Structures are given as structure tokens and as C-alpha cells.
Amino acid sequence: MTEAEATTTTIKTEILGYTVPWIVSPGDQLEVKVSTNQPWYSHRLMRLIQGHEDPNYAPKRHEYISSVKEERHPGRHQVCHVGSYAKADLGVEAFQDLGPGLEFSVYMFPTLLDAGHNQVLVSTLDEENKTGFALLINPQNVLELRVGDGTSVVSLVTELAPQLKVWARVTVTFSFTPATDTDSVVVLQYAPVPVACGVAKIGSPVSHTQRLQSPAALSSRSGSGPQTLYLATGWIGGGVMGNCFNGRLDSPRLTSGSRVIVQYDFSQEIPSDSIVDVSGHGRHGVLVNAPIRAVKGHDWDATLFDWTQASYGYGAIHFHEDSLDDAAWATDFTLKLPADLRSGAYAVECTTDDGVTDHVTFFVRRRPGQAPATTTTTTAKVAFLASTYSYLAYANEHMWDWSGPSMWDKVAWNKTELFERLAARRDVGRSLYDKHVDGYGSVYVSSKRPLMNVRTGFVHWAFDRPRDFSNDLFMLDFLERQGVAYELITDHDLEEFGMAALEGIDTLISGAHPEYTSMRHLQCFDAFADRGGSLMYLGGNGFYWVTACDPARPHRIEVRRGIQGVRAFENPPGEYHHSLTGEFGGLWRARGHGPNLTVGVGSAGSGLGSGVPYRRTAASLHPDLAWMWAGIADHDLIGDFGGGASGDEIDRYEVALGSPPDAVVLATSLPQSALYNLFTEEIGFGVQTTNGANNPKVRSDMVFFHTRGGGFVFSVGSINWIWTMAWNCYDNNVAKLTSNVLHHFINHSRPKSP
Template sequence: MTIHGYPDKLSVEPGQNVKFMINSEGNESYQAEIVRLIHGDTNPDGPGWKVELIDTDLKKQYRGREQKIYSGSYVAVPDNSLLRDIESFSLQAMIWPTTPDKGAQGLLTKWSDSKKTGYGLFIDESGFLSLWIGDGSGKVERVNTGKKLVERCWFFVGASFDATNGTVEVFQQPLVDKTNGRFSLAYSLETMTAHVKQVIKSKPDTDHEAPFIMAGYLETIVEGKNIVRGLYNGKIDRPRMADRVLTRQEMEQCIENPFVDLLAAWDFAANIGPKGLEIPSQIIDKSQSELHGKATNLPTRAMTGYNWTSNEQNFIHAPEQYGAIHFHDDDLSDADWKVDFEFTIPDDLRSGVYAAHVKAGEDEDYVTFFVRPKKGTATANIALLIPTASYLAYANTRFQDVPLAQLMFGRAPVIQAEDLYLMEHKEYGLSTYDVHSDGSGVCYSSGLRPILNMRPKYRHNLSPSLWQFNADLHLVDWLTEKGYTFDVITDHDLNEEGVDLLKPYNVVLTGSHPEYYSGAMLDAVEDYQQLGGRFMYMGANGFYWIIQFNPENPNIIEVRKQFGSNAWKANPGELHLSFSGEQGGLWRNRGRAPQKIAGTGFIAEGFDVSSYYRRNPVSFDPRVSWIFEGIGEDELIGNFGLVGGGAAGLEVDTYDLELGTPPETLILASSEGHSNAYMQVVEELYFNVPSMGGAENPRVRADMVYYPTPKGGAVFSVSSIAYCGSLSHNNYDNNISQLTDNVLQKFMSDEPLHWEEQSPQIAGAKSIKN
């Protein structure tokens, strides 16, 4: 993994530029070329690696350079004469530390560590609150409270320095009530209260270029970029600064009522209400100084503050109780690398999946991007909707406990070079399936970094074969081999353009796992169906998690997890998305279950062997029997494949009238024979009881369904993530390929797909569920 990179955008259209940022370790030179990706699965049982070289002037040798990632979030207020000219001062904030024992962490600092100069409020190496004063000669004086801070408890902290006599005061006071921390009784933390007063000889040298940093301190500045160390884990609420010594009483007063003469009164809730959500990186100073700041690497906004009462769960309705920002030392929103080369998409380049192939010695990377048609146009009557939001949700997933789970299922662990590299390089950012170093869930994910598991040839450590991107290339390959002309569009395009993006197409196909959806994306798909569009849901566990795109930078998504199959759970009061104010979690908990959009919804998952489908009696009905033309009556469907050995597996969806499956839906086929590794998902459980595994629970199955929609449209759903891995079996001559071809050919035509009578299978279908 000595060379890798990322593009400045995932979706690009003819006439636009896509920029590539490349890291070549050891500054080794490299070759680059543009390729079209067709099949990324190197499994010898399949068709193998397929790629098409695109003739461009980019194919040449490039001078390599190392580019580093500096992860960790903080707020920077640009250097200002008001901060340089200060003599006496006071600093204060509410803090909720999550790793107070991890080492020195900056809280409120104008500090240059390379010069050991400035001033700042810190958590020191012993976990004590401490004021540091550096006089510019290399001498640093520190005054601390001598008492350790406690994790996940609110503290009112502050310090002052009197330049007239050298007096330093530092204090910390735990703030405990019934809802805002680990404890509800104040006496539990009485011993944590401290107030220290001491006279020092030094005065801070403030005449340096260091910005004022919240949640870290400046190490140095390299080529105009702040290199910040001592990154703080935890929340900060209501930071204040004065250019004079404040008494303790004055400090308490200006928590909620900042004085007019304060040097700075930063309000982290100032732009999280309805009118301020467009600029989540902006940090507002409410004082006359207007020392506004900018958040770097996207710390988590709209978090419960020290005064949260639990009476209101949505920050939009009580922003004054959400005045906290949660900082993490491993946050990353943008690797911020320099551009190495650019590619202008030619007007005649067909829509598809592409990559910049870079190679240095024996190492290589495929920096993936997607070429869509020009906005407002279509070049085919088929659209493949690439689930880029889901790719971001899984970007650089660690899943460090998965190898153990694989051994429990009797499989050798699948660990790729990319997995090992990511474990060694935490700075490459996390996925929404990981937790931060302080144990809190990762709710933001960015495409502005190398995403090492969104590459051809990668075999995901979660599945027995492929997952996400390479699983979707199975479908790209099948469409290509079958000679279909199709456009590639992405979640990012759908979120921005809505149903207008889909209208030109007779049929839209999803990828194998379109799990993460914004409200705008759901609206677009449902509107398309209402307009007569034909929709093929080619996977499972789709339309599941609520997400939103960053209004400042759509390369970033947000998800807050709760009430579903979670890798982590949002803390109380923190389920609403900071980018929009809407409730996060599952779409089904907001009345928009996947069954309403695809006829089926997530029911079970298991990561061992995939199974097959068996036709149901209704599949012989003349209204739908065309779907099975060329397939025998008793033929098992999909008892083969590259993903677990079958077409029905990994994650599967089922029909459910109670959750919104349209009553005219027909269950064409259902899977069977799943092992007890397939368990019903938690949102379906009322109590945890035995006999919920696939070998004993009839609800653990994939339902292949079909139903008509208005104006001659229809929906066809396969309800299995493993399905597309069976398309290429036996050189594409198999019943999964035949069935898919039958549906796609019919959907491409202008032939109406309605039937006059109501389906007689409703009662029977419900009995299958029960």
C-alpha cells in the first residue's frame, strides 16, 4: 500500500474536471491511466478481472510525493491582534472529557508548541486541568488543579492570569444533575472540585502566529497548514475569554449572560438552528470582537450541552440546550492533499464506472469515480443507480472483531492488505460502523480521503466473498456482457436532482445494497414509481438508515444510529441529524419502511453460506409467468454463485403487509434452507427468545416480489444482497441471469404492466409471513 489516492468528487459528467490527489510513499514516481471498471471480483470461479483502458493523454509517468493526513477535529480562530496584545486574561468553558487520561490535550489555547510559547488551558499528562504559560525563551510554567477529571461528566473549568502580579488561578467544578452525565447525585464528584491560586514569574509571549485553538494546540505551521497536536476527546460548551481577570462570580454570570466587554463569547449553538444549518463548520463569536472560528475535520455538532434537561430531544426546538460540540482525535472530513493531476471528461466518454489506475513499482491503486450523463440528459433507457451514500457509510470500515466471528462460523478470516494498512493508519478516517477512540459512534463519513475498500479486487472482511462496490460490479459486468446500454447515476446525483434525474429512464436498477438514503432520495424513487417508472431492486437491506448530505460539502454524509442493527447507538438526545435537524435512525421508525418502496424490507442477516429460491405457486399465474420463461417448474433458482455459493444470502428482505408492502404484491419465489447463522434483525424482535435462526424461523427468508404501479409501471425486488453474484455463473447461462433478463427486457419495453383484477394472493402471502 505504498500508493493510493482519492478524487475530489465521486460523480462527474462530460465536460467537468475530476481532480486526483495521490500519495506515493518514498516520493516514488508512478504511472497513471484512466480505465473503465467492469468486473472487480478476482474469484477464479467467476469471469475474473475485467477492465478497459481509456485512451487519454494522462497515460504517462508522474513524479511522486508523500502526502500526509492530519486527522482530529478542532476549532481554529485566526491569529488576531486582540489575541496577541493580551496581557491579563481569563479562560473558561464547560467540558465533558471522554479520555482525560490519554495525555496532554488542549482545551482553549494560543500556544505554539514548537516554540513553547503562548498560553492556554489544558488537560495535562496526569489528567489534571492545567494553565500553561510560555514566555518565549523555552521556559514553560504550569499550574494545575492536582485532581483528575472524570470521563463523561460535565465540569465548569477556568483559569486566569494577572499580569500585574503574576497570580494564576485555576479551578474545576463538577456539574451534575439528573440528565447530563454519568451520575445524578452531585456528592458523587465532590472530591473533584478544586481551586488553586499560585504566583508565577513568567509572562506569556503572545506575539506569534499561532491561531487560537479549541480542542487542541498548534505544533507548527507547514505551508500554511496548521499542524495541531494534543487533540481533545470530548465535548466543549460555552467557551469564553476575557482580556482581564474575572472573578469566579463573574465567570459564573457569563456562562449564560456574556458581558459586553468579553473578548470572546463563542456560541456553539448559534448556527445549529433552522437558519444556520447551511454552514456547520462556522463557529460564531457573539462578542463585539467577532473572533469567529472554523471547525476543522467536522467535530460532531448539535450535541447535548451541560444544561440539557431531556425534556426536548430535538436541538432545533431547544438549541440553547445543545451548545456543545463533541471533538475527536480521529475525526476526518478532508485529507486536504494537493492535486497531482486532473482529467476532463470527454463528451464522447460513455457513462460508467471508472478509475484512475496509478502504479508505483509492484504496488497499485484504482481511484474510483463515476461518469454520469450531462445533467438533464440521458444516453440510455436504463439507469443503474450506484449507492455512493452506502459506499461512504462503509468507507474504510475496520470491523476488527469480524475475524473472530468468521472463525466461529468455521471460516478462515479474510484479511486484505488494505485492512492491515487501515489498522496501522488510523488517520485515514473511520466508517459509520466504527467507534472513535473515545468509544463514541462515528456519525460522519467523507469521500475526501483514500477509501481503500471501495476498490476493484477488494474482498470485504464482513462477507464470505464481496460486499458493496465489488458486489455491484457483478451487475455492471452482467449488463455489459448482455449488451445493454445503460447510464450510471449515483446517490449524490439523486439527492441533488430528485425525480428529474430518473424521469428519462424506462427502468432504474439499484445496486446490491442501497442501505443509506436521504429523504430527498426516497421521495425521488417513490415519485418515479408513481409516474410509471419501472424499478428493479437488485439487493437487500435497502432504504434503511436515514442520512443527510453535508450542506457545505456533499462529499460528506451523516447518520445517527438507534433502534436497528447498530454498530453503535446514539446517546440520549442526540438522534437528530446536525445537517438537517430531522430525526435519524431507521426510516421505518418515521413511517417510511422499505416495504413501501420495494415491497420487501430487511428481515435477517448471516454471513456464512448463501441459499437459493424456490418458486411459489403464484409464479405460474399468467400475469407474471413471463418472468420465469425458460426456467423449469421445479428448478431451484440460484443454487450457485460467487457470494456464499448461492443467490439468497448475506442479508435478506421479506414481504410484510403491516409495514407497507402493497396489497397487490405477488411473492414469486422465496429462499429456504438458511442456517442458524441467519438471525432475525433486532427491530423485528419484541423479546429475545430461542428458535430465531434461519433453520427454525420461517420468517428468515428472501422474498422475490413483483407488483404493478400507476401508469403502467412496476417494481421487481430480489431481496438478497448475494443475488448479483450469481448472474455470471456458467458463462451467464443460468436461471438467475435468465430471470433478470426477462424482467429487464419487459421493463425496457413500452408494454403496459397492469392487470385488471386484484391479486388473489394477498391472504396466502400473509400466511407465508406468519
């Protein structure tokens, strides 16, 4: 992907941005990075409450922070430089005294041919000084070598054609002739590696030999600085790296005779962004834009599936031309956040002179040990858990733009302004639902880039309504209208601070779609309940995928998919363990800690059609539960409006999957339509009937139970719940039931001291 292709836009006025950090505390500094095609824009700081505009729902609300003054800034266009690669400074002495020659070797596994551009495997080329060399796959899908002689760069095009998704060892050997001669000989060899699994026939080694007309100048000119080695990329001019390789590299090595200049073992320090030189010279390197680690190498033989236990087989790194970890934009201005800023969802509102606005979203959390927020009469004992892992997982998703057959080909797209902005900027990186250009799934996502659908007014292109972050804002609006003092905490806070993030909190409320969660989160939920805290799970498809986050790089999360689960792709066998933590990925259900154990329900089905209401059970009529149904008639259907309170992705009660046997099933959804289907992990044989019209497992169950710590759990099992709650400005039975439960939990939860 070229820079021009990545940023081609038909948007007349464009403005977008992001902040670093994405999650901050009061008093922190916030770097704001903005791109616009307009000469000037202004900014204001605002607290987000609810950003969707629809006369059938609650009105839009926000609060400007008056202590942060509006300012104007000159505009500039900024580009995300996509593509992952490795680089290492080898030092000025690395290529000195090369003696009889130089040899570079690497195992390669191309995953994309016909890329439409050069794909560089290795480069030390300095095009300004005309020194060094670069080995690449050219647009004609053959190996090409470029060599500097000090005055020009010579291209040697070979007939060696790499095979798609076949491991091969590629060697480039420069043989220097005696000083009396004026030329050098270069030999390229391409040798397919015998497969360790299976019986497929591979080709024989082939080579290309060519005599250079002038000696190769492989070392930097005196005084030009250290020699830099690049893997999977090369310079394309203007200080920009490009022509990235799509595929895997394993065991790159540079030698001169018996002297090893550098030798990388990619199986070392897999959780890091470092590559380790095992030559003894300490010429370690760094990775840029998070290429995929913990992937199979040239010698993987299916003996071990866990890289943390294997002594071989995981020495490769998978590079992609469209990876993005850090957009690395220049900072346009810095905000010093007020020390008394309350926790919540915030945005830097950036507006061009012609009135086009981007709400650059970030989150403010209280510092551990900081006093809870207060209203005029109460101190916060309630916390809303913002699903920042899930927001990242879906950030900038392009499922509407799949090449080839798409699961969404019969969906009418709702192309809002935010949709058009995202479609116009292909350089802002992928979601955990997108595939890379070579067809391999994306396993990392980052907050260090514009998150163009984590916006207050976002309407999903397929569901035609707010989803994820924009849906969750209705819950904040509801709490404000209820006069309930609350804190906002994030998934990242639980990961970083553990139970300290929940200090002083009695009731914890989830968002509508807390799909991505870590072991640390689940441990916090259990510990919170054990000390008497109460949980309100107001969503669906919650606590589903095992998610990894590195505390040293909290902007990045990782998910490995496979074996089970509703998924847009599946990671290859042997690559189910996360690179950041080494833990086995997939579903928490498969790990033995499914959501049923914590909130009483777990994922059952999903669909794109309208949802349905709930019907109360006989158990809900028990006098001990009368407080829950105050103001709601016994015969009322719950959520028979606004598209149906049970919809999108839905969860059911199932003792066999860990739901507490003594939980009360308060209500069950009416039968879903044939547009809803059972989740794939529920299907044993293909002969099963799987759609909602004739499979009773495709349903939402509303449950309530007491915990062993003395608190309560209330779960609704539907993404649609919060969205439906906002119907008619919260004047409905979904909102009434939620209010009854919330205030009961506030008044009766008595957490014990930690």
C-alpha cells in the same frame, strides 16, 4: 494517535489515492491525490466493468480510455492529518490592553483519559515566539497550563484531575500585578456541574494558584500577525496540529475584566462548520475535520430531544483525535475528462515501477439535460443507481479491529492485499460502523480521503467475496453483456438534481446493498414510479437508515443510530437528530417510510454463513407471468449455486409493514441456517426464537407488482443476488430471470412526461 502511529506500515510497496471531486461529469477537471513510498509511478484512466478474479464467475473486465494518455509522476508520501478541532483568528487587538488580567472559561466533558498524550482544551500558544497559553490534560490525567513569557514556555502542573464523562467548568485566570512587580498570578479552578438528570453526587470545586516567576506574555508580538485561538488542539511542530482533546466543550469564553473578548455559542449554526462569536466582535471561527455537533451540553435535562426545538441543552461540540473529514493532500496531477465520456464507474490506475497498483475510484454521471447514452442500436432507457451513500458508509471500516469483545471474533478473516493496505494506514478515517477512540460511534464519513475498500477487486474480509461496490460491478458487466444501453447515476445525483437525474429513464436498477438513503431519494423513487417508471430492486437491506447530506458539502454524509435497527453502536439519548438537516434519524421503518412501501420487501435477517436458493410459489406459475420464467423449469430452485442467491442480508414481504397487498410473491427462500438471525427491530421479547433454522420470518421473498403509475416493481430481497447472478459467467437461472424481467421492463415501461 501520533502521525507515526497512524502511518506505520509493513507494506513493502504502498500506493493509494483519491480524487476531488469523487463524482464528476464529462468535461470536468479531476484532481488526483496520491501517496506512495516509491520514487515514480504512472497513471492511466480506465472505465470499470468488473474487477473480481474467480474462475467460477465472470472474468475481469475494464476499458482503458485511449484519449487520456499514460503519464509518469514523481512519487511522495502523504499523510492524513486526523483530529477535529476549532480555530479562530481573534485579530491583533484582541489581547491588547488586558488591564488587570485575562480569564478563560469553558465547560468540559472528557470522554477519554489515559490517552497516552496531552489533550489540549484551548491554546493561543505561539511556541516560536514564546507567547500565549495552553490548557491541557496531560498523560497523567491532571490539568496542566503552559504559559509563554516571551523568552520561554513555562509548564504549571496542577493536582486538578478531571473526571471521566463528568461535566465541569474549568476557569483559568491570569491576574497581572502592578507594573512595579515582575510576576503574575494564575488561578485554575475545576468545578463539577451538578447533574440535571439523576441524583448522583459530584465533587466540590477545587483550585490551584501559582505565582509566575516572570510576567505572562499573552499577546502576539508586534508584527507577528493576529492572535489565533485553538479549541481541542494545539501545535505539535512542523505546521501540524495535534494533541487533540477527546470529549465535549461548551460555551468557551475569554474576558478581560468586564470586557468580553470572545464568547462562543455552539448551539448556533449547528448544520455548518462555523462557530459563532456572540460577543458582538464578530470573531467567528471554523471547525476542522467535522467534530460532532447537535450533541448534549452541560445543561441538557432530558426535557427536549430535538436540538431544532430546544433553546438550551445543545451548546456542546464533541471532538475526537481520530476524526477525519478532509485529508487535504496536495494534488499530484489534474485530469481534464473527455467531453464525450460515458457515465459509469471509473478509476485512475496508478502503478509503481515495481508493478503495484491502486485503482483510485470515482464516478462519472451525465449532466442533467445531456443526451442519454447509446449503443449501436438503442438509446439508454435504463439506469443503474450506484449506492454512493452506502459505499461511503462502509468505506475503510475496521470492524475486524474492535478493542474489547467483537461481534466478529469467530470469523475467519480473509486478509487480502487490499485488507493489508487498509490495516497499515490507520490515518484514512473511519466508517459509519466504527467507534472513535473514546468509544463513541462515528456519525460522519467523507469522500475526501482514500476509500480503500471502494475498489474494483475488493473482497470482504468476513464474507470472502466481493461486497458493496465490487459486488455492484457485476451488474454493470451484466448490462454490458446484455447489450443494454444504460446510464449510471449515483445517490448524490438524486440528492442534488432530484427527478432531473432520471430524465429519459424508464427502468431504474438498484445495487446489491442500497442501505443508506435520504428522504429526497425516497421521494424520487415514488415520483419515478408515479410517472410510469419501473424499479428493479436487486439487493437486500435496502433503504434502511435515514441518511443526511448537506448540498454545500456533498462529500460528507451523516447517520444517527438509535432506538431500533441492527447497529454496531447506538448514539446517546437526545442525539438522534442529524446535525446537517435536523431530521430525526434511525430507521426509515420507524419514520413511517420503510422499504416495503416502495419495493415491496424490507429487512428481515442477516448472517455470515452460506445462503440458500429460492423455491417458486404457485402464484409464479400463472400464465400472465410466463414471460418472466422463459427458459426456467417450474421445479427449478433459483440460485442453488455460488453460495446461494438468498444470503448475507435478506428481506421479506410483509403487508403489516407496508408491502402492497396485491403484490405477487414469486418465490421464497428455503429455510436459512442457524447462522442467520432475525433483525433486532423484529424482536419484542427475548424468549423469541430468532435464528433462521426455526423462525420463518428469516427469509427472502421475491415479489412483483404493478404501480399506480403503470410501471412495475421487481424485488429479490437479498444481497447475494447479483453476486450469484455472475456464477458461471451469467449462464444460470438467476441471470436468466434477471434478463427476462429487465427486457420486459424495457419493452413495456412507458413513463409519462413529468
